Amino acid sequence: MKFLIMTDLEGICGVDSFKQTRTNDNADKGPAMKQLARETNACIAGIRRAHPNAEVTVIDGHGSGGLFPKDLEDGEYVRYEQFQHDTLSQYRSLFYVGQHAMEGTINAPLRHTFSSVRVQYYRLNGVNIGEFGAFANWAGLNGVPTIFLAGDDKATLEAQMFVPGIETVVTKYGKGLEAAVHRPSDEVLSDIEAGAARAIERLSEIPPFVEFQPPxxxxxxxxxxxxxxxxxxxxxxxxxxxxxxxxxTASYRELPFLNV
Known part of the structure; x- marks a missing residue:
């Protein structure tokens, strides 16, 4: 059985400044990348608790790179721009780790929609949409349910708005654009592992998200x-x-956010 994890850097615990994420210098954002690996490894451990022989693919969804591939204890690493979208239907479910809220969300730390410096909003069929909703709907159109998200408290609320019943883990509590109260890392890692395993146990309860339909x-x-x-x-x-x-357009594949 194959599972897919989408990762990003802004939603992990310990990160509340764009100085930690908005750079191409891995030396500057290295500590954040290490934490993302720990949270991703915890998610993989949770998946394996339910399915020891699972195949796991990890998408590095952070623009300038959010993971050192060697830090992953398990799973196949792929950059977002290299992910083959036509393989999406092969996966049993989708997980999110390190997710942030969309631009415009009040008190959401490091909030943005795909680009923190370019995009004011994306709207699909009259509804404001962020990175979570955009890819969760693409997964849903391919028959893949989105069953788990770890990120800041505003990101978890956004996920629950789009996918009622999704399993979530809060990594920190947003107090502003670059302000957050962080949970202890060891507690977050334990909760992510348990939450990912619980999400798989509840897989039949969480249908694919397909709110947005053509045209x-x-x-x-x-x-x-x-x-x-x-x-x-x-x-x-x-x-x-x-x-x-x-x-x-009648084709979801033509929407710009799948080609970032």
């Missing part, structure tokens, strides 16, 4: 003016204003 109307608003000439040449694009575009 898809995707809207993106950016912090800075876009290149109108470039966007005007893209198919199925309507330019709303100098910072906002809309895309209409």
């Amino acid at each position: 898809f109307v995707f809207e993106a608003r950016y912090y800075k003016p876009i290149d109108l000439e470039v966007w005007s040449k893209k198919p199925n694009i309507t330019i709303i204003d100098e910072r906002t575009i809309q895309l209409q």
Whole structure:
């Protein structure tokens, strides 16, 4: 049985500043990457508690890299941009580790939607959507339920909003954009392992998330003016204003967030 883990760096415990994540220098963000590996390994341990022979794939979903592959005690490592989306249906379920809330969420630490410096919001079929909802729906359309999330308290609430019944573990409590009260790491790791195992035990109770169905109307608003000439040449694009575009398509695969 195959399981998929999506990881990110901002939602782990011990991280509450973009200085710890918004860099290409692994020396600066190294401690955070080590913690993400520990939380990911705990998730894998929980999966193996339920399925000792499980095949686990770990997606590094942080833009500049959130994991040192050698720190993973188990599982196959793959960068998000290298993940073969056409293999998604092979997995039994999807887990999230290190997840943050979408941009615009009050008091959510390190909140953003795909890009913390470019994107003001993404909206799909009239609903604001972040990284969790975007990929959980893609998994759902491929028959894969999203059953577990570990991240800050605002990220867990976002997950529960989209997927009622999902197992969650809070790593820290957000007090602002770069402010959080962190839980002890050893407690978080223990809870992640137990929560991942419990999620598998409850697998039949959590259906695939498929709220967003075609036709898809995707809207993106950016912090800075876009290149109108470039966007005007893209198919199925309507330019709303100098910072906002809309895309209409019947194919989820064509939505920009799957091609980040």
